[in-house]
Amino acid sequence: MREQVREQVRARVSGFGRALIDLLYPPLCWLCGCDAASAGDGHASGCVEHALPDGPPGVRCPICAGAMAAALEGAERCASCRRDSFGIERLVVLGDYRRQAQLREWVLAFKHGGRAELARPLAAALARRVRASVAQVAAENVLVPVPLHPWRRLERGYDQAARLGSELCDALGWPLARALVRTRPTVVQGTAGATSRSANVRGAFGAARWRPLARRAVAEAECVWIVDDVVTSGATLRECARALRRMGARRVCALALARATPHAGSTAGREDELEADTAPARDGDCALTRDGDCAPTRDAADARRLRCAP
Numbered sequence: 001m002r003e004q005v006r007e008q009v010r011a012r013v014s015g016f017g018r019a020l021i022d023l024l025y026p027p028l029c030w031l032c033g034c035d036a037a038s039a040g041d042g043h044a045s046g047c048v049e050h051a052l053p054d055g056p057p058g059v060r061c062p063i064c065a066g067a068m069a070a071a072l073e074g075a076e077r078c079a080s081c082r083r084d085s086f087g088i089e090r091l092v093v094l095g096d097y098r099r100q101a102q103l104r105e106w107v108l109a110f111k112h113g114g115r116a117e118l119a120r121p122l123a124a125a126l127a128r129r130v131r132a133s134v135a136q137v138a139a140e141n142v143l144v145p146v147p148l149h150p151w152r153r154l155e156r157g158y159d160q161a162a163r164l165g166s167e168l169c170d171a172l173g174w175p176l177a178r179a180l181v182r183t184r185p186t187v188v189q190g191t192a193g194a195t196s197r198s199a200n201v202r203g204a205f206g207a208a209r210w211r212p213l214a215r216r217a218v219a220e221a222e223c224v225w226i227v228d229d230v231v232t233s234g235a236t237l238r239e240c241a242r243a244l245r246r247m248g249a250r251r252v253c254a255l256a257l258a259r260a261t262p263h264a265g266s267t268a269g270r271e272d273e274l275e276a277d278t279a280p281a282r283d284g285d286c287a288l289t290r291d292g293d294c295a296p297t298r299d300a301a302d303a304r305r306l307r308c309a310p
Contacts, residue, residue, distance in 0.1 A: 030121045031106055050102050052125040053095035054132070056259060064234060065091045065259040087238035088226070090253045092133055094126045097230055097260035107257055111229055116158045122257055123167030130172060130255065140222035141174045143255075146240055147205070149182040165227040168255065174225070179214035180205050180243055198235045205243045219248030226254040232261065 029036040029047035036047045046052050059068045061078035064086050068078050095103040110118040145165035153159050162178065169176040183206045207215055218224055226240050231254070241252040 030118055031109060031115075046102070046106075046121070050105060052106065052121070053100050053103055054125075055129055056093060056096040057099055063088070063090055065093045065231070065256075066261060067096070085238075086234040086254075087241040088252050088254050089223075091231060091237070091256065091259070092126075092130055092253070093231065093256045093259040094122070094129050095258055097258035100258075103258055107230060110257075111156075111160050114157060116160070116163055119160070119163040119167045123164055123171050126164075126255060126257065127168060127171035140220075141172075142217050142221035142224050143168055143172075143174050143176045143227050144179050144218065144224055144240070144244065145176070145227040146236060147178070147180050147182050149185045151185060160229055161227055164229065164257070168227060175217060177211075177214040177217040177221075179208055179211060179218045179247060180240060181208045198233075198238070201235050201239045203239070205239050207243060207247050215247050218244055221249065223251040223253055224249045226252065228254065228256045230258045230260055231256045 027036050028034065029050050031046060031050045034047040034049075056065060056067075059070050059073045060066065061068055061075075061081055063077045063081045066078050066080060068075065072078070097104055097107065106118060106122060109115040110122060143165045145159070145161040148156070148159040148161065165176050165178075168174070182204055184204055186201055186204050209215075224244050226237055226244070228236065231237060237254050241249075241254075244252055
């Protein structure tokens with residue numbers, strides 16, 4: 001809460017006023033409340049333990065952001081994308097869910113810890129990542145968040161993808177169009193009774209027919225960017241992209257906080273390249289669901305602990 005008030009006041013002053021605020025109220029880590037250094041744009045980048053990354057480690061596929069062998073640097077796509085496309089042109093992520101533990105804590109607190117205010121610093125960091133990795137950040141781009149089913153939103157208290165999309169709208173200057181809706185609830189994948197990832201979300205997204213302006217923005221945009229929190233198999237992105245193309249979208253890309261790959265032996269049908277992390281899940285890992293969601297396991301306790309951070 002303190003950081004929210006600090007950012008609001010800081011946004012209304014300039015020059016000496018901002019310097020005075022930084023002196024009297026130095027930035028704190030949004031996640032835990034410890035002292036944090038400024039990221040350079042006035043937003044706290046987190047404390048030493050929770051510093052947000054500026055990209056995933058290692059060589060990454062330009063399309064799905066999955067890990068690739070170092071020898072494949074410069075390749076147009078990874079072996080998985082050659083076999084089974086995500087249905088999008090590219091995915092830009094802030095980091096790797098499994099390999100960057102500090103990002104995982106942010107995601108868990110934001111998604112399962114009730115920390116909706118974390119959308120602002122996460123969006124600021126993701127916006128910096130977009131500017132650094134996208135050659136031309138055109139104003140004709142449109143952001144479309146992956147919709148949460150009303151029952152899930154009632155349970156969680158907010159729609160995390162919509163919150164993230166709203167903050168990205170301010171950070172990037174791209175309009176937000178909530179053009180997608182969930183047409184039916186889906187089973188939390190990775191739990192008993194869950195079907196395959198693709199089958200579970202197939203046909204689960206459609207156009208928001210009561211939002212004609214949002215649908216028109218999608219059809220007229222140079223590129224539509226789907227906004228999600230964690231991408232695993234890509235099944236959700238694939239279905240959302242299909243629905244957006246039915247609305248007339250010409251190009252579809254995606255933004256996400258983290259890229260996570262299923263552990264070895266999963267039924268995802270997608271594997272990373274030689275450098276993929278296939279270690280068994282550890283305490284502190286989230287039980288990744290099959291539609292790119294993550295169901296809380298022991299991490300739920302961590303999320304609850306971070307819920308009470310200043």
